[in-house]
Amino acid sequence: MTAKFLLTLTLTWLGLAAAATVTVQPGDTLTRLAVRHGTTVQALVQANPGLRQGTLRAGARLTLPAVSPARGWTVRRGDTLSLIAKRQGTTLAALLAANPGLDPQRPLRVGQRLLLPAKPAVTRAPGTPTVRAASIRVTAVMPVQGRLTTPFLERHPSVDLAAPTGTPIRAARPGVVTESRFDAQSGWGWTLLVDHGDGMTTRYSHNSANLARVGTRVDAGQVIARVGSTGNSTGPHLDYRVTVQGTPVNPLSLY
Numbered sequence: 001m002t003a004k005f006l007l008t009l010t011l012t013w014l015g016l017a018a019a020a021t022v023t024v025q026p027g028d029t030l031t032r033l034a035v036r037h038g039t040t041v042q043a044l045v046q047a048n049p050g051l052r053q054g055t056l057r058a059g060a061r062l063t064l065p066a067v068s069p070a071r072g073w074t075v076r077r078g079d080t081l082s083l084i085a086k087r088q089g090t091t092l093a094a095l096l097a098a099n100p101g102l103d104p105q106r107p108l109r110v111g112q113r114l115l116l117p118a119k120p121a122v123t124r125a126p127g128t129p130t131v132r133a134a135s136i137r138v139t140a141v142m143p144v145q146g147r148l149t150t151p152f153l154e155r156h157p158s159v160d161l162a163a164p165t166g167t168p169i170r171a172a173r174p175g176v177v178t179e180s181r182f183d184a185q186s187g188w189g190w191t192l193l194v195d196h197g198d199g200m201t202t203r204y205s206h207n208s209a210n211l212a213r214v215g216t217r218v219d220a221g222q223v224i225a226r227v228g229s230t231g232n233s234t235g236p237h238l239d240y241r242v243t244v245q246g247t248p249v250n251p252l253s254l255y
Contacts, residue, residue, distance in 0.1 A: 026058045029247050033062070075112040082255055090117050096151070096252065103148070140172045140254040141221045143204060144238045157248035158203075158241040165208050165236040167227040171218040172202045172242075172254065179203075180210045182230070188239065189231025192224055202251075205239040206231055 022033065030044055030051075043065035045051055051062070073084060081102075085095045094117040096102055102114070146163035150156055171194055178201075179193035188205035192212060195201050208228025218224055229236045242251045 021061050021063055024056050024058055024060045024062060028056055028058070030056065071116040073114045073116050075108045075110055075114065077110050079108055079110075081108065084114070084116075085255075088116055094253070139220070141170050142255060143169050143172055143202075143240055144227060146227070146238060149237060152250035152252065158239050159251050160237050160239055162235065162237040163227045165226075165228055167236075168223040169204050169207065169225040169227060169238055171212075171220055171222050171224050172240075172251075173200070173220050175202075175218060177212045177214055177216045177218060177224070180212060180214050184231070187232030189233060190225070190228060191231075194218060194224070199245045201243050203239075203241040203243075205241070206233045206237060208236075 024033070033044060044062065047063045047065040073088070075084075081095055088095075095114070098115040098117045144161045144163045144167055146161035146167070148159060149162045150158075150160035152159050169192075173194070173196045175194040175196035177192060178195045179191065181191065182189060183191045183205070188203075190207040190210050191203060191205040192207065192210050193201055193203045204225055206228055207225040207230065209226045210224070211226070212218055212222075212224040227236050227238055240251050242249045242254065
C-alpha cells in the first residue's frame with residue numbers, strides 16, 4: 001500500500017468524520033439528501049429521531065449517519081467497475097465519486113488500487129430487511145456507450161455521455177414513451193421521456209432524431225433515438241436523466 005494511497009485514505013476518513021450534520025436546502029427531500037451524502041433514507045431517519053418523511057424544513061440541521069472508514073480494493077483479473085460495485089454492495093456512482101479522475105470508459109489495470117465508498121452504519125432489528133433508497137437495484141441498460149463528460153451534480157441533475165452524432169440511444173428499462181418532441185424552452189432540443197410504471201422516468205435529450213413516438217411501449221435496450229447536439233449543446237452527447245417519484249437520481253446508481 002503506497003504512502004499516497006494511505007494519505008488519501010486518511011483524508012477521506014477525516015472528511016467523513018467531520019461531516020456530522022447538514023443544513024436542509026429549499027427543495028430537499030430525504031431521498032435527495034441520502035443520494036447526495038451517500039447514505040440511505042432509513043439511516044437518515046434513524047439518525048434523526050422524530051423526523052418524518054415529507055416534513056423537511058429549509059434551514060433545519062440534520063445529523064448524518066455514522067459511516068465506516070473508506071476501504072481499499074486491488075483490481076484483479078476480470079474485474080470491472082460494475083462488478084466491483086455489485087460485489088461490494090455499492091453503486092457505480094458511489095465508486096466513481098470515491099475515485100475522482102477515474103474514467104469509467106477505460107479498462108482497469110490488474111493491481112490498480114481503488115478506494116471503496118464508506119458504508120453507512122445502519123442499525124436495524126433482527127429480521128428487518130435493509131432498505132437502500134439511495135441504491136436503486138434494477139436491471140438497466142446503459143443508453144449510450146459514451147465518454148462521461150459531466151457527472152451528476154446538484155446544479156446539473158443528469159450525466160452527459162459524449163458520443164458521435166447518430167450513435168443509437170437505447171431505452172434503459174421497459175416502459176412507455178410519454179414525451180417525444182423538440183424542447184426549445186428547456187434547451188434540451190429533441191428529447192424523449194420514458195415512464196417505467198414504478199415511479200421512475202428516464203429522459204434522453206439533445207438527440208439528432210427521436211425514433212419512438214408518444215404512446216409507444218419500448219423494451220430495455222431498444223433503440224429509441226440517436227445522439228445529436230440539438231438545443232443548448234456544445235457538441236454531440238446524450239443528456240441522460242433519471243427521476244424517482246419526481247426526485248432526480250444519479251443515473252449511474254442504476255448500474
